Amino acid sequence: MRIVIASGKGGTGKTLVATNMAFSLVSKGIQLLDCDVEEPNDHLFLPFENPLTEHVTALVPEIINVKCSGCGLCASRCMYNALSVIKGKVMLFSDLCHSCGGCIIYCPFQAIEQGEKAIGRIIMGSSQGIDLVAGILNIKSVQAPELIKEVLQKANVKKTVLVDAPPGTSCSAVAAVSGADFCLLVTEPTPYGLHDLKLAVEMTQKLGVPIGVIINKSDSNLSRTEQYCLQHNLPILLQIPYDLKIAKVYAEGGLISRELPGYQQSFRDVLGDIERMSDNA
Amino acid sequence: MPELVVLSGKGGTGKTSIAACFAVLARQSIIVDCDVDAANLHLVLNPQIKEKYSFVGGLKAVIKDNDCIQCGQCEQNCRFDAIKDFQVNSMQCEGCAVCYYTCPAAAIELNDHISGEYYVSDSCYGTMVHGKLGIAEGNSGKLVAEIKKKARIAAGGQDLIIIDGPPGIGCPVVSSLVGADVALVVAEPTVSGVHDLIRVLELISKNNIEAAVCINKADLSAEQASVIRELCRQKQIAVIGEVKFDQAFVEALNLNLPLVKYDSDSVTTKNIEQMWANLLNIIKKYY
Numbered sequence: 001m002r003i004v005i006a007s008g009k010g011g012t013g014k015t016l017v018a019t020n021m022a023f024s025l026v027s028k029g030i031q032l033l034d035c036d037v038e039e040p041n042d043h044l045f046l047p048f049e050n051p052l053t054e055h056v057t058a059l060v061p062e063i064i065n066v067k068c069s070g071c072g073l074c075a076s077r078c079m080y081n082a083l084s085v086i087k088g089k090v091m092l093f094s095d096l097c098h099s100c101g102g103c104i105i106y107c108p109f110q111a112i113e114q115g116e117k118a119i120g121r122i123i124m125g126s127s128q129g130i131d132l133v134a135g136i137l138n139i140k141s142v143q144a145p146e147l148i149k150e151v152l153q154k155a156n157v158k159k160t161v162l163v164d165a166p167p168g169t170s171c172s173a174v175a176a177v178s179g180a181d182f183c184l185l186v187t188e189p190t191p192y193g194l195h196d197l198k199l200a201v202e203m204t205q206k207l208g209v210p211i212g213v214i215i216n217k218s219d220s221n222l223s224r225t226e227q228y229c230l231q232h233n234l235p236i237l238l239q240i241p242y243d244l245k246i247a248k249v250y251a252e253g254g255l256i257s258r259e260l261p262g263y264q265q266s267f268r269d270v271l272g273d274i275e276r277m278s279d280n281a
Numbered sequence: 282m283p284e285l286v287v288l289s290g291k292g293g294t295g296k297t298s299i300a301a302c303f304a305v306l307a308r309q310s311i312i313v314d315c316d317v318d319a320a321n322l323h324l325v326l327n328p329q330i331k332e333k334y335s336f337v338g339g340l341k342a343v344i345k346d347n348d349c350i351q352c353g354q355c356e357q358n359c360r361f362d363a364i365k366d367f368q369v370n371s372m373q374c375e376g377c378a379v380c381y382y383t384c385p386a387a388a389i390e391l392n393d394h395i396s397g398e399y400y401v402s403d404s405c406y407g408t409m410v411h412g413k414l415g416i417a418e419g420n421s422g423k424l425v426a427e428i429k430k431k432a433r434i435a436a437g438g439q440d441l442i443i444i445d446g447p448p449g450i451g452c453p454v455v456s457s458l459v460g461a462d463v464a465l466v467v468a469e470p471t472v473s474g475v476h477d478l479i480r481v482l483e484l485i486s487k488n489n490i491e492a493a494v495c496i497n498k499a500d501l502s503a504e505q506a507s508v509i510r511e512l513c514r515q516k517q518i519a520v521i522g523e524v525k526f527d528q529a530f531v532e533a534l535n536l537n538l539p540l541v542k543y544d545s546d547s548v549t550t551k552n553i554e555q556m557w558a559n560l561l562n563i564i565k566k567y568y
Contacts, residue, residue: 008319010292010448011292011293011448038450039449039450039473039476041472041473044473044476077382079377098377100360100361100375100379101379102378137451139450142422142455144451145419167319167448168447169319169417170417170421171419171421172451174372190535191324191534191535195319196321203417206417207417244526247501251470251501251502251505252472252502
């Protein structure tokens with residue numbers, strides 16, 4: 001079972017939920033995939049023991065100058081302006097290349113071969129009994145979705161897999177949420193939080209993934225967020241109170257499920273609820 | 282026409298709340314929301330939309346059933362797994378046109394794909410340019426570039442441009458940095474906040490843009506706050522101010538107001554005003 005933890009808005013508590021849920025469920029056999037590759041943070045709370053690093057590359061054209069006639073067909077067909085012919089020579093702007101591989105096929109002189117560029121790395125190891133995998137995007141690389149797909153390839157089907165997704169509702173978030181069995185949307189009861197929750201719900205429904213909501217920094221009043229969830233039949237699986245103690249544990253890199261009473265059970269109950277909902281579906 | 286972009290690396294550090302205060306304090310500026318995935322600035326600046334534009338993010342391939350000879354070339358050549366059983370899954374399609382150019386039966390069309398919209402609006406604090414990417418759409422970096430282009434036209438070479446940027450360090454962030462003069466990073470003193478601050482500062486420096494930092498929720502962790510100060514000292518980046526954890530941000534937000542409008546006498550407001558004065562000192566070099 002693959003459960004993805006996502007949110008529209010950033011900073012609502014995805015990492016808090018992902019790391020604490022993993023810690024609380026360690027006896028079940030848990031794998032945590034950090035797919036927030038622009039800003040991966042799970043390993044700050046669950047430090048790696050004996051990590052292994054794998055470098056992730058994407059395809060770029062490699063121009064064989066001696067075979068190139070400078071005809072410019074490749075550049076004229078490149079949709080991303082990654083190739084340009086300057087004084088009869090093909091120049092590659094590899095940051096712009098989307099790795100479609102078209103130019104390699106088009107070249108009438110077989111002057112383009114398959115090369116590689118680094119886009120990031122994947123770190124794999126264990127942390128306190130959790131199988132932890134983190135994708136880390138290279139600075140200036142714009143190919144986050146490609147790296148996310150590579151991280152998801154590491155999913156171990158024999159375990160309960162938790163995926164920490166990037167914020168937002170565009171291609172990176174879509175890459176992380178696609179194919180999951182369940183999506184936990186973490187939100188906060190502010191107008192920003194609610195606005196972005198609605199967008200995230202729309203995205204997740206479009207991808208056909210069932211949804212549960214976790215309200216973080218929740219106060220006691222029946223919030224507009226709760227009303228929205230009730231109206232739209234979105235189950236609220238957990239409310240984490242607005243509590244400076246929680247913020248401080250998090251700030252120092254701690255886990256509330258280890259350091260504050262009650263949370264370990266709360267996160268176990270979330271999984272219980274998800275499993276029941278999936279069985280009934 | 283200096284351009285200020287407000288970034289954070291980590292989400293939820295207070296970019297939008299602080300950018301909204303700057304928009305008020307600047308009195309007259311062009312205000313831009315480049316967080317096109319989850320735009321929020323309009324919730325506190327309440328703009329009136331004046332002009333509306335469709336955003337053509339790219340192309341999407343469509344297979345013409347009548348012409349398709351089912352040879353499977355397109356599926357084989359597509360690196361984005363967007364084609365199965367002679368159908369294009371438009372969510373996966375990146376508009377690279379490889380299928381179009383390699384189809385032996387010319388059975389593929391490329392259509393413009395509208396993947397969002399953007400607006401030029403009036404607000405009490407100046408012209409606002411903002412946009413909305415469609416749900417589950419790509420090309421956010423390109424939409425950011427179009428929004429910035431409109432903002433520059435609105436600025437007419439005179440007004441300051443204040444940009445509320447997206448979180449992270451990816452494609453839309455890279456795009457919002459293009460042509461900026463100063464990048465202010467709103468940092469939060471948590472281990473995640475520090476980690477993400479380092480990555481976004483590296484991106485800013487690789488783009489040769491002057492960085493400044495402010496610390497929000499500064500009393501959340503004394504230890505992490507001093508890590509941020511030390512880090513900035515080493516990198517010779519100005520820390521233009523600090524703001525304590527203040528529930529008034531949420532109270533103001535619940536009334537759809539920037540904090541400096543909600544409580545104009547509070548300590549936090551004074552701190553933000555001081556921060557703005559310090560930032561203007563940096564920005565004025567670029568006028």
